[in-house]
Every structure is written in C-alpha cells, then in structure tokens.
Amino acid sequence: MSRADLCLDFANTRYYRGQATPTETLNAPGDLAAWAKAAKPPTTREFEAALGLRETIYRLFNAQADGKAAAPRDLEVLNHALARAPARTTLRRGRDGYDWDIEPKSGTALALLAPVLWSAGDLLTGPRLDRVRRCANPECGWLFLDDSRAGKRRWCSMSACGNRAKARRHYHKSKEEDA
Numbered sequence: 001m002s003r004a005d006l007c008l009d010f011a012n013t014r015y016y017r018g019q020a021t022p023t024e025t026l027n028a029p030g031d032l033a034a035w036a037k038a039a040k041p042p043t044t045r046e047f048e049a050a051l052g053l054r055e056t057i058y059r060l061f062n063a064q065a066d067g068k069a070a071a072p073r074d075l076e077v078l079n080h081a082l083a084r085a086p087a088r089t090t091l092r093r094g095r096d097g098y099d100w101d102i103e104p105k106s107g108t109a110l111a112l113l114a115p116v117l118w119s120a121g122d123l124l125t126g127p128r129l130d131r132v133r134r135c136a137n138p139e140c141g142w143l144f145l146d147d148s149r150a151g152k153r154r155w156c157s158m159s160a161c162g163n164r165a166k167a168r169r170h171y172h173k174s175k176e177e178d179a
C-alpha cells in the first residue's frame with residue numbers, strides 16, 4: 001500500500017543535511033533499486049537524474065516546513081517528472097490493501113520513482129500538507145509528517161535528536177547550577 005509520506009522517505013535517504021558531510025544512503029544505482037524494491041537497477045544517468053529529483057522533492061517540502069511556497073522551478077521539475085512517469089491508471093489488490101499497478105515500461109528510474117512522485121503530488125494537494133515538518137535539530141534536517149493530535153511534534157524521533165537536545169539542555173543547566 002502506498003503511503004502519503006513516501007516522498008519524504010525518499011527525501012530522507014540523504015540526511016544530517018545540516019552537517020558538513022550529510023549521510024548519503026544512495027551511493028550507487030543498486031542502492032536506489034534496493035530502496036524501491038526493484039528487480040533491476042537504473043542506468044547511472046537515470047540514477048543521477050533520480051538524485052536530482054530527490055533534491056527537488058526535498059526543497060519543495062523543506063520550503064513547506066518553513067511555511068513557504070515552493071520555488072516555481074522546483075514545481076516545474078516535479079511536474080515534468082510526473083508527466084514522464086508511468087500513468088496511474090490501474091488498481092490492484094495487494095496483500096495489505098489496494099495499490100496502483102505500475103507498468104514498468106523499461107525499468108527506468110522514473111518507473112521506480114512513480115509511487116514517490118505520486119505521493120509528492122498527493123501530499124502537496126492533500127489535507128496534511130500543513131503537517132509537514134523538519135526536525136528541530138538544525139544538523140538533522142529530516143522531514144516528516146506530524147501525526148500527533150496537537151500537531152506540535154518537533155523531532156524526527158525522540159530517541160535520536162530529541163534526546164540529544166534534552167541532554168544538551170540538561171548539561172547547560174547543570175553547568176549553570178555549578179557556577
């Protein structure tokens with residue numbers, strides 16, 4: 001079953017974006033195939049185009065997390081990719097529900113990324129767009145959908161960034177108390 005935030009998962013395949021050297025998980029065409037659970041890796045050229053698309057998607061939702069409209073150029077690039085991706089025409093019943101059937105014309109990167117592109121379009125046009133957030137740790141930059149009832153989630157996950165921030169606050173506080 002496709003998820004609304006699949007496009008954010010894809011954007012997060014590069015993370016710690018605020019650090020001098022972000023962590024890259026897609027280093028070769030095979031990494032993208034594994035991520036998309038595809039049988040065949042895309043060509044190097046398509047792989048590079050896919051990474052470019054990922055950065056476009058990141059910028060689109062990063063702007064949204066700041067409450068800003070996307071740069072027209074980024075929307076144009078996404079639209080161009082959507083137009084060239086396989087058409088979303090056929091539903092099929094899968095193990096966990098329904099899914100869009102993808103006609104993998106050629107095993108191209110765009111066919112691999114079709115569900116990502118669709119999820120980006122659905123998220124941008126859907127009711128949860130104002131729930132797109134970026135982790136409050138400036139070094140992290142992880143994008144996520146805030147599904148909490150109050151809508152005040154700030155961290156990618158408490159066990160990583162949230163706890164680190166808490167520990168830092170605690171450290172500063174106890175230093176002040178010692179002084």
Ligand SMILES: [Zn+2]
Binds near residue numbers: 135157
């Ligand atoms: Zn984080």
